[in-house]
Amino acid sequence: xxxxxxxxxxxxxxxxxxxxxxxxxxxxxxxxxxxxxxxxxxxxxxxxxxxxxxxxxxxxxxxxxxxxxxxxxxxxxxxxxxxxxxxxxxxxxxxxxxxxxxxxxxxxxxxxxxxxxxxxxxxxxxxxxxxxxxxxxxxxxxxxxxxxxxxxxxxxxxxxxxxxxxxxxxxxxxxxxxxxxxxxxxxxxxxxxxxxxxxxxxxxxxxxxxxxxxxxxxxxxxxxxxxxxxxxxxxxxxxxxxxxxxxxxxxxxxxxxxxxxxxxxxxxxxxxxxxxxxxxxxxxxxxxxxxxxxxxxxxxxxxxxxxxxxxxxxxxxxxxxxxxxxxxxxxxx
Amino acid sequence: xxxxxxxxxxxxxxxxxxxxxxxxxxxxxxxxxxxxxxxxxxxxxxxxxxxxxxxxxxxxxxxxxxxxxxxxxxxxxxxxxxxxxxxxxxxxxxxxxxxxxxxxxxxxxxxxxxxxxxxxxxxxxxxxxxxxxxxxxxxxxxxxxxxxxxxxxxxxxxxxxxxxxxxxxxxxxxxxxxxxxxxxxxxxxxxxxxxxxxxxxxxxxxxxxxxxxxxxxxxxxxxxxxxxxxxxxxxxxxxxxxxxxxxxxxxxxxxxxxxxxxxxxxxxxxxxxxxxxxxxxxxxxxxxxxxxxxxxxxxxxxxxxxxxxxxxxxxxxxxxxxxxxxxxxxxxxxxxxxxxxxxxxxxxxxxxxxxxxxxxxxxxxxxxxxxxxxxxxxxxxxxxxxxxxxxxxxxxxxxxxxxxxxxxxxxxxxxxxxxxxxxxxxxxxxxxxxxxxxxxxxxxxxxxxxxxxxxxxxxxxxxxxxxxxxxxxxxxxxxxxxxxxxxxxxxxxxxxx
Numbered sequence: 115x116x117x118x119x120x121x122x123x124x125x126x127x128x129x130x131x132x133x134x135x136x137x138x139x140x141x142x143x144x145x146x147x148x149x150x151x152x153x154x155x156x157x158x159x160x161x162x163x164x165x166x167x168x169x170x171x172x173x174x175x176x177x178x179x180x181x182x183x184x185x186x187x188x189x190x191x192x193x194x195x196x197x198x199x200x201x202x203x204x205x206x207x208x209x210x211x212x213x214x215x216x217x218x219x220x221x222x223x224x225x226x227x228x229x230x231x232x233x234x235x236x237x238x239x240x241x242x243x244x245x246x247x248x249x250x251x252x253x254x255x256x257x258x259x260x261x262x263x264x265x266x267x268x269x270x271x272x273x274x275x276x277x278x279x280x281x282x283x284x285x286x287x288x289x290x291x292x293x294x295x296x297x298x299x300x301x302x303x304x305x306x307x308x309x310x311x312x313x314x315x316x317x318x319x320x321x322x323x324x325x326x327x328x329x330x331x332x333x334x335x336x337x338x339x340x341x342x343x344x345x346x347x348x349x350x351x352x353x354x355x356x357x358x359x360x361x362x363x364x365x366x367x368x369x370x371x372x373x374x375x376x377x378x379x380x381x382x383x384x385x386x387x388x389x390x391x392x393x394x395x396x397x398x399x400x401x402x403x404x405x406x407x408x409x410x411x412x413x414x415x416x417x418x419x420x421x422x423x424x425x426x427x428x429x430x431x432x433x434x435x436x437x438x439x440x441x442x443x444x445x446x447x
Numbered sequence: 448x449x450x451x452x453x454x455x456x457x458x459x460x461x462x463x464x465x466x467x468x469x470x471x472x473x474x475x476x477x478x479x480x481x482x483x484x485x486x487x488x489x490x491x492x493x494x495x496x497x498x499x500x501x502x503x504x505x506x507x508x509x510x511x512x513x514x515x516x517x518x519x520x521x522x523x524x525x526x527x528x529x530x531x532x533x534x535x536x537x538x539x540x541x542x543x544x545x546x547x548x549x550x551x552x553x554x555x556x557x558x559x560x561x562x563x564x565x566x567x568x569x570x571x572x573x574x575x576x577x578x579x580x581x582x583x584x585x586x587x588x589x590x591x592x593x594x595x596x597x598x599x600x601x602x603x604x605x606x607x608x609x610x611x612x613x614x615x616x617x618x619x620x621x622x623x624x625x626x627x628x629x630x631x632x633x634x635x636x637x638x639x640x641x642x643x644x645x646x647x648x649x650x651x652x653x654x655x656x657x658x659x660x661x662x663x664x665x666x667x668x669x670x671x672x673x674x675x676x677x678x679x680x681x682x683x684x685x686x687x688x689x690x691x692x693x694x695x696x697x698x699x700x701x702x703x704x705x706x707x708x709x710x711x712x713x714x715x716x717x718x719x720x721x722x723x724x725x726x727x728x729x730x731x732x733x734x735x736x737x738x739x740x741x742x743x744x745x746x747x748x749x750x751x752x753x754x755x756x757x758x759x760x761x762x763x764x765x766x767x768x769x770x771x772x773x774x775x776x777x778x779x780x781x782x783x784x785x786x787x788x789x790x791x792x793x794x795x796x797x798x799x800x801x802x803x804x805x806x807x808x809x810x811x812x813x814x815x816x817x818x819x820x821x822x823x824x825x826x827x828x829x830x831x832x833x834x835x836x837x838x839x840x841x842x843x844x845x846x847x848x849x850x851x852x853x854x855x856x857x858x859x860x861x862x863x864x865x866x867x868x869x870x871x872x873x874x875x876x877x878x879x880x881x882x883x884x885x886x887x888x889x890x891x892x893x894x895x896x897x898x899x900x901x902x903x904x905x906x907x908x909x910x911x912x913x914x915x916x917x918x919x920x921x922x923x924x925x926x927x928x929x930x931x932x933x934x935x936x937x938x939x940x941x942x943x944x
Contacts, residue, residue, distance in 0.1 A: 140894050147737065169894035170739075171905060174628065179893070182800045190894055277628035309612050310907075317912040321719030323516045336911075342717045438629050446625065447615060 138165035173280025198280035225423035233361035272324035332392025352416035472547030480555035483680035498545035499930035503605025508705030547592025598789035649789035712916035730917035762828030770836035788826035792886030828873035835869035
């Protein structure tokens, strides 16, 4: 009898966990939790009849998850907001996205918007070099991406893994596009440590396990606010822009609500939340992240080979698998 | 790097862990059951505790303790610190040691002490009694525990990922993961090819284990005769103090150091800065106020309760049917459960995702997640309960049946109470890894279904690592306290009966 009681209790307990949710709108995103916490209340206020829900993870894991849902023909996501542009292009080509030209997103440069309006850049992150100021003096710092191939950085470099992080993948794609495989072969000979996501890279530099890392600017700025001794370096060839994109999934039932959410992310309020988290915005009135150059200046100093745009995307898209495998063979293994 | 080299490394890693686990498990089990040391029951509890600790938390802690550049103990470790093959061996052994330890401890407790007493009274030394009596009767339990250690290690992912990948030492599980992460059909195809290699190794180990059990049953070895007597203890004399110091050192290395490392990392305002003046509770606050964390506690608990009840109930009846009723199909299921136990979680999860995609069944439910947990951990209760049934002499059941008791009454009045400690232990041993499972959960979790493992992983990889350390510290503390309470309850119950 006792055993049956335990079973009934367990089923009741489980039914609580599996309780069907209210009509909801799911946003799959790689935005950090504190950004989600900042944007959720105004979004909920905008759409009181719809429950706005977020599923957060690294871009590559979100992609893996949604790909599986699409394979099962049961996508739960209504909007995606991550930072692997190649994946958006793939979804577009597979016919999994809903075309939508937002009336309020006109300020986003055309190079950062899909020409067929299936997706658009909603924020721009930047990959910079980061270092521990108590370990390296200003004189010792590298000034360009190429400086990292110097012998003195042997055993001192780190970056995220392109198999885990969307921004690390975009970084590898852009550096491959600009410098070719020789660059990574050289970094491998210098024992570049590539694993995990941006948080792992930050941790390795803070703990002094490695002295220089390729890291998202927003991670550096957030850490500095907490009193971390980590500092960014602006490479002379320019930073690597990592576009954060937004798209609506095809088949979304409440399409008008999804479009309102899509529009809201281009509003000044949403863009300010992005800026507060250390990302750049194209919105004319949105400032640059505190203590950092404005986006226009960053883009103006970005050389042609590193400048993100649809042309680069189209050129690299067919080589996406080759880039991952090439990096894996040259650096990870 | 080629697949042959990686396969050899995986086998070498699992073999080394299995060997060290067997040696340590055997020594510790003998000490807590046969040696005269103060607080034997408490030592047994402490020694079994690492089982309740997720191995990836230990690996996280050892990155802090044994890091070759900044680790606290780096000066006492080889050049690679806790990274690399021997780092993986040591950290895996701290958890895998509990399999032979628990098997042998149960074996010693059930072993009829009269056999050892007789040898001792004939003038045999404790070492000779162990070699000629205890070991001869218990070596199947030792090999069974070592086989579990081997299977556990060869399928583990967290430790090789954290301690092997930074020095580019792949094993099969991390290579499979990396192939799947490559995206595209080639990566998936390569991943499944490598999984086939892993399954082949597992099948060889299982075949050997099966052959051993058959041989054992032909020998007709039973450890319990139905009579109970207390074994006399071996007096250690001058060795008592060194033994106690050795046991304390083991507990400090396997539990106290990792717990301290995670605790200090959680208190640090900036990673790696452990100065007391810089301590903050901010990371703990971040974790406990996180909506995902609160949701994950509820989800992990409910999933665990459900899977544990299913597995223990099934394990009980399968054990009864395979051992007492000699049902072949039940034996096949018990044996097959070891294959899925040895498979990497990544492979199980991906196979289930594909099955769910083809069938389209229950995609939105938690069904596939629970099934994955069930497949992965069924071997523990199935195996433990089968072994439990085989250790009890059939005369007890025969006596009950001759007294007119029906089969259900025999099960209820003989087997359920007789095997109470086994099924409670099996339940706890299944619950602990499920509660903090990571590898499969990361792939199978969905919106609204965050678990403790997935939230910890997200914090570690994508948010901030001091918060991950805070969560790891909380999980580790709860796991240790939970396991402690469970083992205390069991030992109290034993004392009462």
